[in-house]
Amino acid sequence: MVFIDLTSYRCPLPLVKVKLALKQLAVGEQLQVVLSDPGSRMDVPRFLKKQGHGLQELYNDANRLTLRITKSA
Template sequence: MSSQFDITETLDVKGASCPMPVVKTKSAIDDLAEGEVLEVVATDSGSMSDIEGWADSTGGVELLDQVEDDDVFKHYVRKTE
């Protein structure tokens, strides 16, 4: 499945468990410019709620979509400021 977003960068956090997917996502988002989109690829099912919760409680980011593909979870986060 291809995303409908212009992906600026892909972050591979497969094999990492909570809280590392969120920690690494925050670090990668900090390096992007406003409007750019980060694709996060994870294998931790908890990343679905963790990244959603982080995006909801953090200013400056927007969770665009989350996709479960077999045992891989993809998250699309846009930097908004």
């Protein structure tokens, strides 16, 4: 599993970094990301669902969102 801490980045950079990381993974591999930017916390999960990737929310509070993403075909 690949882990990326994106808490220091602002929208749209976290989404771009997630897209780039997913390109490097094989189908079925997992990526864990941590987001803090409010825009990214909405945009990244929306993008992942739209693309059909598996998505599990591991942690969500007022400051941070942690997601585990399973790459789909």
